[in-house]
Amino acid sequence: MKRVRRSQVEIEGKLRERTEVVEEDPSPPWDDRARLRVAGRPHPRLDGRAKASGAAIYTQDVGLPGMLHARILRSPHACARVLSVDASAALALDGVRAVLTQENAAAIPWYGGTTRLLERTVRYAGDEVAVVAAEDEETAEDALHLIRVRYARRRPVLDPGTAPRGGKPSVYTRGNARKAVSGAPVVVAGSYRTPAALHQAFETHGSVARWEGEHLTVWDSTQHIFGVRKELAAALGLPLHRVRVISTFMGGGFGAKNECGKYTVFAALLARRTGRPVRCLLTRAEESLAAGCRHATVQTLRLGARRDGRLLGIEHRSLCDVGAYGTDGPMPVGGPARTLYRCAAVRTEEVPVRTNTGPHTAFRAPGYVEGTFALERAMDRVAEACGLDPLEVRLRNYSPGDPRGFRYTRKGLRECYRIGAARIGWRRRARLGRRGTSLRGLGLASQVWPAGGAPPSHAVVKVNPDATAEVLIGTQDIGTGTRTVLAQIAAEELSLRARDVTVLLGDTGAGPYSLLSAGSLTTASAGPAVRAAARDARQQLEELATGLARGKGGRPGPREVCREIGDAMVIGRGARGPNPEGLKACSFGAHFAEVEVDAETGEVRIVRYVAVHEVGRVVNPLTASSQVEGGVLMGIGFALLERRIEDPATGRGIAVDLLDYKLPTALDLPPIEVLFVPGADPRATTIGAKGLGEPPIIAAPAAIANAVAHAVGADLPELPLTPDRVLEAIARGRRAP
Amino acid sequence: MPEARTPKKPRRARGTKSAVHLLLRVNGEDREVTTAPHRTLLETLREDLGLTGTKHGCELGECGTCTVLVDGQPILSCLALSADYEGREITTVEGMADGAQLHPLQETFADLGAAQCGYCTPGFLLTAKALLEEKPSPSREEIREALAGNLCRCTGYLKIYEAVEQAAARMREEGPRGGR
Ligand code: FES
Ligand code: FES
Numbered sequence: 001m002k003r004v005r006r007s008q009v010e011i012e013g014k015l016r017e018r019t020e021v022v023e024e025d026p027s028p029p030w031d032d033r034a035r036l037r038v039a040g041r042p043h044p045r046l047d048g049r050a051k052a053s054g055a056a057i058y059t060q061d062v063g064l065p066g067m068l069h070a071r072i073l074r075s076p077h078a079c080a081r082v083l084s085v086d087a088s089a090a091l092a093l094d095g096v097r098a099v100l101t102q103e104n105a106a107a108i109p110w111y112g113g114t115t116r117l118l119e120r121t122v123r124y125a126g127d128e129v130a131v132v133a134a135e136d137e138e139t140a141e142d143a144l145h146l147i148r149v150r151y152a153r154r155r156p157v158l159d160p161g162t163a164p165r166g167g168k169p170s171v172y173t174r175g176n177a178r179k180a181v182s183g184a185p186v187v188v189a190g191s192y193r194t195p196a197a198l199h200q201a202f203e204t205h206g207s208v209a210r211w212e213g214e215h216l217t218v219w220d221s222t223q224h225i226f227g228v229r230k231e232l233a234a235a236l237g238l239p240l241h242r243v244r245v246i247s248t249f250m251g252g253g254f255g256a257k258n259e260c261g262k263y264t265v266f267a268a269l270l271a272r273r274t275g276r277p278v279r280c281l282l283t284r285a286e287e288s289l290a291a292g293c294r295h296a297t298v299q300t301l302r303l304g305a306r307r308d309g310r311l312l313g314i315e316h317r318s319l320c321d322v323g324a325y326g327t328d329g330p331m332p333v334g335g336p337a338r339t340l341y342r343c344a345a346v347r348t349e350e351v352p353v354r355t356n357t358g359p360h361t362a363f364r365a366p367g368y369v370e371g372t373f374a375l376e377r378a379m380d381r382v383a384e385a386c387g388l389d390p391l392e393v394r395l396r397n398y399s400p401g402d403p404r405g406f407r408y409t410r411k412g413l414r415e416c417y418r419i420g421a422a423r424i425g426w427r428r429r430a431r432l433g434r435r436g437t438s439l440r441g442l443g444l445a446s447q448v449w450p451a452g453g454a455p456p457s458h459a460v461v462k463v464n465p466d467a468t469a470e471v472l473i474g475t476q477d478i479g480t481g482t483r484t485v486l487a488q489i490a491a492e493e494l495s496l497r498a499r500d501v502t503v504l505l506g507d508t509g510a511g512p513y514s515l516l517s518a519g520s521l522t523t524a525s526a527g528p529a530v531r532a533a534a535r536d537a538r539q540q541l542e543e544l545a546t547g548l549a550r551g552k553g554g555r556p557g558p559r560e561v562c563r564e565i566g567d568a569m570v571i572g573r574g575a576r577g578p579n580p581e582g583l584k585a586c587s588f589g590a591h592f593a594e595v596e597v598d599a600e601t602g603e604v605r606i607v608r609y610v611a612v613h614e615v616g617r618v619v620n621p622l623t624a625s626s627q628v629e630g631g632v633l634m635g636i637g638f639a640l641l642e643r644r645i646e647d648p649a650t651g652r653g654i655a656v657d658l659l660d661y662k663l664p665t666a667l668d669l670p671p672i673e674v675l676f677v678p679g680a681d682p683r684a685t686t687i688g689a690k691g692l693g694e695p696p697i698i699a700a701p702a703a704i705a706n707a708v709a710h711a712v713g714a715d716l717p718e719l720p721l722t723p724d725r726v727l728e729a730i731a732r733g734r735r736a737p
Numbered sequence: 738m739p740e741a742r743t744p745k746k747p748r749r750a751r752g753t754k755s756a757v758h759l760l761l762r763v764n765g766e767d768r769e770v771t772t773a774p775h776r777t778l779l780e781t782l783r784e785d786l787g788l789t790g791t792k793h794g795c796e797l798g799e800c801g802t803c804t805v806l807v808d809g810q811p812i813l814s815c816l817a818l819s820a821d822y823e824g825r826e827i828t829t830v831e832g833m834a835d836g837a838q839l840h841p842l843q844e845t846f847a848d849l850g851a852a853q854c855g856y857c858t859p860g861f862l863l864t865a866k867a868l869l870e871e872k873p874s875p876s877r878e879e880i881r882e883a884l885a886g887n888l889c890r891c892t893g894y895l896k897i898y899e900a901v902e903q904a905a906a907r908m909r910e911e912g913p914r915g916g917r
Contacts, residue, residue, distance in 0.1 A: 044849070044850065045850060048852055051858050052830075052842075053833075054830035061789035137780075199890075202794050284794070284796065625850075626853055626896050629896070658795050658888065666881050669893060
């Protein structure tokens with residue numbers, strides 16, 4: 001039975017009120033006493049062989065008979081008016097089939113209606129100006145050079161410090177923070193900056209579009225097939241049932257593929273115009289310029305504490321450079337300040353500012369990575385000011401519930417601290433010091449992230465005559481292992497092996513709606529839906545067994561029932577139930593880093609790393625540990641290497657390839673230990689699991705910065721911690737009394 | 738429904754520009770291609786031969802995603818001109834398995850979770866294959882060095898090392914089999 005209620009959901013760290021249609025799920029939660037055979041045990045990816053043999057087909061690999069190739073012409077100027085676009089020479093080139101420009105493309109509203117698909121004003125270097133479809137990629141590329149565009153350039157705004165507001169600030173208060181901080185005996189104040197960072201998923205953004213009469217099929221590298229369907233249908237004025245979006249395999253997203261891209265609409269428009277399938281893929285340079293970023297922040301933070309380290313007030317303000325168009329407002333940079341510690345007086349403010357740079361998007365724990373860096377850096381300074389150990393200060397401010405006035409389903413952060421401190425040997429911290437030019441430091445950071453998932457998510461389970469099963473669900477596997485985890489859950493409920501279950505996902509034409517794969521939502525949303533559907537199927541099988549038993553004597557087992565009923569197969573359906581009222585489900589973690597800093601070169605080497613997480617039940621320890629390893633390495637990249645750079649005068653992207661935009665390599669991986677706090681969280685979801693996609697990146701930059709600060713004896717106000725900044729901090733550390 | 742790229746018939750590449758006819762040896766088979774003279778080996782494999790297992794990540798020689806083997810040595814196919822590789826033995830990920838029997842590296846990559854999104858996996862597999870052919874018992878350090886030119890944004894590399902180590906152990910035990 002479906003019913004309607006008002007409820008609060010927290011997705012990607014943003015709390016929203018919404019009307020929810022909920023369907024109760026009667027499944028009794030799998031708690032710690034549940035004896036599970038498949039869920040909760042390591043299982044190799046069910047699609048591992050498809051990936052390792054080269055057979056897995058990604059959007060980039062989709063080739064259709066007669067397919068054309070589209071390439072996009074982008075503005076070289078960060079701010080300009082497009083006076084005219086002359087595509088005649090391009091159209092005359094042999095092999096060119098169509099060119100879209102502002103003159104002939106439909107005026108489709110884009111970026112929340114702030115601009116259109118192709119507009120007369122370009123607002124960042126990389127903004128779309130025209131699109132060519134040609135017989136092959138090279139011809140399309142050649143044609144771009146033949147398009148004559150006249151621009152009237154304007155001076156771009158590039159410095160977030162002086163940029164205009166880009167929308168309403170988002171303000172949160174409890175108590176009187178200003179008064180509490182000003183009156184506190186210990187006050188720590190600081191300004192912290194984080195750079196714009198790029199997702200750099202290995203498969204670039206792209207789509208292939210094909211029309212069959214009135215029906216449009218799109219292959220898209222996306223984190224949200226149903227979201228793309230909705231946006232695409234709206235852009236083209238089509239009813240939903242005529243649009244099908246497929247993403248069978250996709251090569252990484254990290255938040256940049258949550259929405260429908262312009263390239264998808266271009267492919268669909270050009271395919272309609274030419275009567276041929278059209279593929280539109282971004283190059284790596286376009287990926288770096290125009291496919292989203294983690295927005296840069298300038299944060300100012302004041303903490304007031306008692307002399308025993310207990311917090312009295314937190315004031316946090318962040319300028320968030322949302323770029324030229326960022327439509328989702330600023331990311332929740334104040335989230336950690338609002339929820340990580342017990343503190344009665346807190347004020348946070350996220351102020352969006354608009355510059356002529358590429359639009360921002362979500363990027364793995366948006367806001368929280370940046371906010372945790374500033375807050376945890378400042379907490380170490382409170383510890384120092386009070387003469388306390390950093391871990392002790394965190395324990396003294398431990399908040400068992402969400403300090404905004406909610407209870408948690410479970411909070412295992414204290415165990416994370418305990419386990420991690422023991423593994424890394426935290427007690428050695430005081431003894432670490434300088435040996436020749438080598439400075440050693442040990443740092444830790446804490447992490448909170450809303451990760452309980454949410455409705456709606458629906459699933460269908462078909463049980464075959466041979467007692468194998470198929471799960472149909474409109475979610476997608478973005479590389480995290482969703483296929484495998486959902487198969488394990490269905491197998492558990494149906495008493496099968498995971499490899500007796502096939503999960504069909506990534507196709508709006510095949511599975512019912514499920515949420516986007518972002519916000520650490522997927523396992524905690526799609527998982528319970530699949531369990532409910534499998535449970536429905538099992539109950540039907542049990543009823544049939546009773547019926548069949550009457551005629552026969554013995555009661556047949558499920559396998560016999562399946563055989564007996566044959567093609568009159570059992571079909572189960574289920575939906576993700578509502579979240580518990582008044583309770584918040586979050587994932588927690590604590591990271592510990594030991595670093596060695598070279599006092600002469602400023603180079604940072606991570607000697608050891610321990611990551612401990614509490615995410616309720618770990619459904620698949622194998623895929624979970626690779627989530628953590630990859631998340632930590634991505635955090636190391638953000639801490640030490642990565643930043644998007646523009647020419648400060650023109651706003652043109654400088655580091656638009658992988659040589660200049662530094663990603664961590666195999667050589668940057670430190671010895672890392674991944675640990676989980678045991679036990680389920682049955683109040684969060686019926687499978688006892690919470691989300692894990694984002695937590696591993698959140699604490700990493702903060703833990704590393706704290707370790708480096710400990711080594712050099714000075715604060716580190718800006719990421720990444722490049723050698724020049726570290727050397728400068730060492731010099732400051734020496735001057736300090 | 739044709740989801741995989743259908744290999745295109747050799748056609749005159751692009752209007753006015755001349756096409757070249759090449760005889761390439763790919764995964765133990767002779768393949769004739771008619772293609773544009775400036776096509777990279779990566780594009781020839783993917784677009785002309787329909788071998789989409791080889792992926793592109795940057796097309797500038799910076800990520801290793803497009804790695805294939807030429808006479809057993811890893812090269813970046815995005816930087817290689819197809820015309821220069823006539824008569825050489827080219828191996829792509831599709832050529833690693835022996836019929837239905839996967840190469841030990843492919844097995845351990847699948848079993849140990851070394852492929853997350855899997856996009857970088859073919860490149861790693863071929864780099865690792867070349868390494869193990871040269872050094873059947875590489876140390877962790879040698880694996881790190883050998884793989885340092887291949888980037889991965891998902892895994893954190895640890896499971897990739899483990900998969901290479903385990904494949905090496907299996908190959909030593911079982912003797913050479915599979916692959917070409
Ligand atoms: S695609 Fe060849 S090295 Fe990146
Ligand atoms: S597994 Fe995704 S890039 Fe390596």
